[in-house]
Structure formats: structure tokens, C-alpha cells
Amino acid sequence: MRRAILATVLAISSSGAFSTGALAQNLTVATGAPPTSVDPHFYNAAPNFALSMHIFDRLVERDAEVTPYPGLAESWEAVSPTIWEFKLRQGVTWHDGRPFTAEDVAFSVARPPLVPNSPASFSPFVRAIQRTEIVDAHTVRFHTARPHPLLPVELGSIAIVAKHAVEGRGTEDFNALRAAIGTGPYRITGATPGDRFELARNDAWHGPRQPWERVTYRIIANDTSRVSALLAGDVDVIDQVPSTDLVRLRRDNRVAIAEVQGLRLIFIAPDRSRRGNLPFVTDNDGRPLEKNPFDDVRVRRALNISVNRDALVERVMEGAAAPAGQWMPAGTTTHAPDVPVPTFDMEAARRLLAEAGFPDGFRMTLFTPNDRYPNDARTAQAVAQMWSRIGVRTAVEAVPWTSYSARAARQEFPIRLAGWGSSTGEAGSVLISVIGTFDRAAQRGAANSARYSNPELDALTDRAATLLRLEDRAAVLRQAIKLATDDVAMIPLFNISNSWATRRGLVHEPRMDERTVAMGTRPAP
Structure with missing residues (x-):
């Protein structure tokens, strides 16, 4: 059952805001908190998670109201009190064209406890799993010591990584983009730590086609600078709208505000x-x-x-x-x-x-x-x-x-x-x-x-x-x-x-989990 939430999207007319050619072009997002790694298993922090959502998918995804829905898994069921079976989506490929299989899933759920120097590990989300059984290329079973009804929800936090790209490699290889091969809606093409990440649309993604060919994911920690960049047209979306500016920006016809209780x-x-x-x-x-x-x-x-x-x-x-x-x-x-x-x-x-x-x-x-x-x-x-x-x-x-x-x-x-x-x-x-x-x-x-x-x-x-x-x-x-x-x-x-601001002609879906993702921004209808 979907949770009732307080969500207000103050959108304005998009008349004249977009040309036809702009609809399928580029988006620049400015976030106030820097992702510290491209490795999706390194640090369970919202900025890292938000970046990883562009590049990697999970078996179970969560929408803006944190309601679970199928991701790389088409379905799941408890086939016994201590066994969860997941049927995987077929026809999915990694960004390098190789097929996604159950081997990647087994590798990914085993990896979080092994990531060294993690400030906040993802291992609690897989702690109930005692053994992963590969039934076939598109079926996995997770065995737990006792009934664990929250496992599908918890797996919504575990990014699935490519075994062939990650095995034998570490966090530094993700940051150097050698291991940063996902199945997600965008491929990462460049990274300047503390400044920006460059992303290109994955046209082979199994999900809905994204309107943006390229996304620049910038880090602008200073509140005033982030708002100024939006008003100057240097960026299209900002998060963490300063509370001191919210009232003023709500009245500014150059922007739209999206808010939700976080x-x-x-x-x-x-x-x-x-x-x-x-x-x-x-x-x-x-x-x-x-x-x-x-x-x-x-x-x-x-x-x-x-x-x-x-x-x-x-x-x-x-x-x-x-x-x-x-x-x-x-x-x-x-x-x-x-x-x-x-x-x-x-x-x-x-x-x-x-x-x-x-x-x-x-x-x-x-x-x-x-x-x-x-x-x-x-x-x-x-x-x-x-x-x-x-x-x-x-x-x-x-x-x-x-x-x-x-x-x-x-x-x-x-x-x-x-x-x-x-x-x-x-x-x-x-x-x-x-x-x-x-x-x-x-x-x-x-x-x-x-x-x-x-x-x-x-x-x-x-x-x-x-x-x-x-x-x-x-x-x-x-x-x-x-x-x-x-x-x-x-x-x-x-x-x-949680609040976001976008330039005129865009609408943004506010997320209760505060993650800022390009997939949540669309041209205004």
C-alpha cells in the first residue's frame, strides 16, 4: 500500500521554455553533498547512493515514496520460511554489452562485507543471507537461518555490480571508472572528485527511456552558490534548497519548487x-x-x-x-x-x-x-x-x-x-x-x-x-x-x-529518501 505523503510541486507554465531540440539533450544537476566514491558498496550515504542509482540497478527498487517495485528481479516469493526465490529480468546487458546473469547477483550480495575501510557498510542489508543458490541463469535463491520477511526490502539497497568487471578489483577501480560498469539508465564517462561526474544515457536500459542524452552531476556545496547557479542558468536542478531562500524562490517565475516530508x-x-x-x-x-x-x-x-x-x-x-x-x-x-x-x-x-x-x-x-x-x-x-x-x-x-x-x-x-x-x-x-x-x-x-x-x-x-x-x-x-x-x-x-528547485520548463519528483537523481526530472508537459 502506498504511503500518503505531503508532496507539493509548484510547477509553472513551460510555454517557450524548451525548444524541440532541447528536449532530448543535456541536464545539469547540482547537489549540495558530495558523493565520496563511485563504488556503490563503499558507503551507505545518500549522496553516494544517489550517484549509484544512475549507473547501477538493484533487484528491488524503491519509488519516491520508498514503495518497493521490481528492478532487476521481475518477481520474488518465499518458497519456504527460510528461502526467498528471485526471478531475474531477462535480456538485460551491462554497459559493455555482456549479459546480466544470476552469477552477478550472487557476487554482488557477497561483496558488501568485504569492502575495506567503509565508513558505513551495506553489509546489514545482506546479513540475513546465509547462502545464495544459483538455480539457473535467471533464478537465484537466498537461504536465511530463520524467516526474514524484510529481505526484498533490504535488497533494495544493494546495487548489482558486474562480476566480470569487479572481481579482483577494489573501490579505487570504481573511482578510476575501470569497474564502474552497471546496467543502469546512465553510463559514467568521467569523474572529477569533489567537482562533477559525467553521465551518458544507456539506450539499452530495460527501464523507460530517459529524456536526457547526457547528465552532468555537479557538486556545489555552498548554498548561495548553488542557488545562484540555478538562477544564472548554469544548472537545471538543485537539491537542498536553503530554507532562507525557499519563500523567495516560490515567488520567482524562473523556477519551480518540489517538496516532500523526508x-x-x-x-x-x-x-x-x-x-x-x-x-x-x-x-x-x-x-x-x-x-x-x-x-x-x-x-x-x-x-x-x-x-x-x-x-x-x-x-x-x-x-x-x-x-x-x-x-x-x-x-x-x-x-x-x-x-x-x-x-x-x-x-x-x-x-x-x-x-x-x-x-x-x-x-x-x-x-x-x-x-x-x-x-x-x-x-x-x-x-x-x-x-x-x-x-x-x-x-x-x-x-x-x-x-x-x-x-x-x-x-x-x-x-x-x-x-x-x-x-x-x-x-x-x-x-x-x-x-x-x-x-x-x-x-x-x-x-x-x-x-x-x-x-x-x-x-x-x-x-x-x-x-x-x-x-x-x-x-x-x-x-x-x-x-x-x-x-x-x-x-x-x-x-x-526535502526540497528541490528546477529551472522553468522542468518538473522534478521529490523523493522521501532525499536522493537527487536525473531520472526524477522531466520536461514539463
Whole structure:
């Protein structure tokens, strides 16, 4: 069943905007967050995923409302409680003309856990698979240890790569384009890291014919520069429209705005990887603390309730977000209605700090990216001011995303601002990848660089994954949300509203998962 969403597309008349020759020509997209690799299994981050969607396909795809639909698999069914059978699309070829087969699928689902130095691995999406059986060239069976009803949804995150092009090669070969051979709607023809990627239409693609012969996928991290490029006609589509410009751009007849409530939560992650003193955390005289203050739930609760989320949404995000007390936004199937947005209470926060042994607070540095999420550094500065008012004197260090992501994965930050989009549309994504106990062998906690751990929470997550009925699974996931919230596994701030702007004569389909793809842009009818 398709999820009802808030989606507004403010399109304007395309009269005179396109000539006949322009309809099948080029599109230039400007994204605010840089993909860090062409390897589709290297980093489970929205910018990387968005780029890979142009080049690679998945067995199961997800539409703009994150509803699954057939991709490289024409159909799938559970032929037994622990066996999923997938029938593959026939006649599909790789960009080099070789045929796509079940061998490529088996290779692709085995690869994510083997990719070295991944900041956030895709391995949680294949962790249930114990064995892949190739029945014939266009049939595969995935064997699991126990019933796993979410496997088709999870495989919607696994790009299928060409075994003949990738075997024996690594991420650097994708970045050099030697291994970047997919079955997707576009072939990659050039890459300048941190600046742009060049794509050419794959006329042999099995999906609907794309209107753009060539796509230039540019990275323009600066908000003002991105908007200026659109208004100057240098680019056709931009994402992450700055909240400060939304009202003005809605009135500008040169552009159209597309918006939708997103699935991404912006949150704060306190480090739990060390029991002793943390870097960048001291007492008020600058001396290292003997213990990690974030191990005390009273400290985490104090920080949680001293954040004025309404003020963040109103003053920092300028209405382009919704205050959050959990990671699933209202209206999604596993949103927990009994978990409210925390009540802002600075006096209660000071009492909790005193009870935890910090009557005078302490000092720390909050780290944040400055070019990844809308208003990320501004949000961190606002939160730091709120915490300083309760005695936790907080400095902010803003870091470019390419450096920030690698440093976060190495646990270099004592506390950091982060974001996560639950692209499966269910609460399990965060439970498995972000706050599940880090366990490389069990392929759990791949994005849990804070190293939060709660065995009771892990048990609920595992139980939910075996339940066939959505209603039963949702009930257990809501229990897990409540448990994680009570323990302050993370400090949720708000769910972002996603927005795009296009030049006149184009329409763009807004995606709840915030991925910016050329396939979502069409000439206006």
C-alpha cells in the first residue's frame, strides 16, 4: 500500500521554455553533498547512493515514496520460511554489452562485507543471507537461518555490480571508472572528485527511456552558490534548497519548487566507545575527565531535554523541518505515537547534571559537517548555545563532509551532529545500522560509530525481523523505539523536509529518501 505523503510541486507554465531540440539533450544537476566514491558498496550515504542509482540497478527498487517495485528481479516469493526465490529480468546487458546473469547477483550480495575501510557498510542489508543458490541463469535463491520477511526490502539497497568487471578489483577501480560498469539508465564517462561526474544515457536500459542524452552531476556545496547557479542558468536542478531562500524562490517565475516530508533525522550522537576520558571533553579548568560523562543516562537526558526543538525548526530551519523525539516521522508505519517530542526543560536538565556529579557542568566540543545537511553547522551552533546555558560549555568544530565522515568512522569525535534517512520506510534501518551493537561478524552497527550498545534493544530488533505480519513487526519496532528513546541512544533533533528547485520548463519528483537523481526530472508537459 502506498504511503500518503505531503508532496507539493509548484510547477509553472513551460510555454517557450524548451525548444524541440532541447528536449532530448543535456541536464545539469547540482547537489549540495558530495558523493565520496563511485563504488556503490563503499558507503551507505545518500549522496553516494544517489550517484549509484544512475549507473547501477538493484533487484528491488524503491519509488519516491520508498514503495518497493521490481528492478532487476521481475518477481520474488518465499518458497519456504527460510528461502526467498528471485526471478531475474531477462535480456538485460551491462554497459559493455555482456549479459546480466544470476552469477552477478550472487557476487554482488557477497561483496558488501568485504569492502575495506567503509565508513558505513551495506553489509546489514545482506546479513540475513546465509547462502545464495544459483538455480539457473535467471533464478537465484537466498537461504536465511530463520524467516526474514524484510529481505526484498533490504535488497533494495544493494546495487548489482558486474562480476566480470569487479572481481579482483577494489573501490579505487570504481573511482578510476575501470569497474564502474552497471546496467543502469546512465553510463559514467568521467569523474572529477569533489567537482562533477559525467553521465551518458544507456539506450539499452530495460527501464523507460530517459529524456536526457547526457547528465552532468555537479557538486556545489555552498548554498548561495548553488542557488545562484540555478538562477544564472548554469544548472537545471538543485537539491537542498536553503530554507532562507525557499519563500523567495516560490515567488520567482524562473523556477519551480518540489517538496516532500523526508525520512532523514538530524540527531546528536554522544561517543560511547571509551569508558575513560574522551578527547575534547574536560572539566571547567581544562583537565580531562576520568570517566566518559555520556555513559551516565542522566547526562544524556539532560542534554536531550535542554534542546529547544521548536526554536531549531523555527529559527534555524525556518520551518523546513519537524521537531522529533524519535527517528520515524509521523505518518510512517512504525512511528511510535507514545514517544513524544521531549519537553524543553532547562531547570530539570541542570538537576540531572547535578545528580550525575556535574553540578557545575563541564566543557566539550561538538563536531558537525558544514556541507552535508541543510543548516548543519548552524544547527550545531544553536544546540551548543542551549547546552552552554545549562553549564555544559560547548564549542563547535565544523568539518567538510569528506573529512568528517572518515574521522567519525574512526571515533575521533566525542559528540557529533549526524543524520540518517530510514530509506526502507521502517524503524529497523536505524536499529540495525545506527544504534545496533557494533559487531562486524554479525554485520550489525555498520554506521554505529558512536558505539552505543543495548543487548535488550538488539533482541527486539532481531525479533521484529522474523515477524511476517507488518502489524506484528510494527508493534515490536515501536517497543524498540520506546526503549531506545528512554535510554537516549541518540539525541533526536528534527526530521528534514526535502526540497528541490528546477529551472522553468522542468518538473522534478521529490523523493522521501532525499536522493537527487536525473531520472526524477522531466520536461514539463
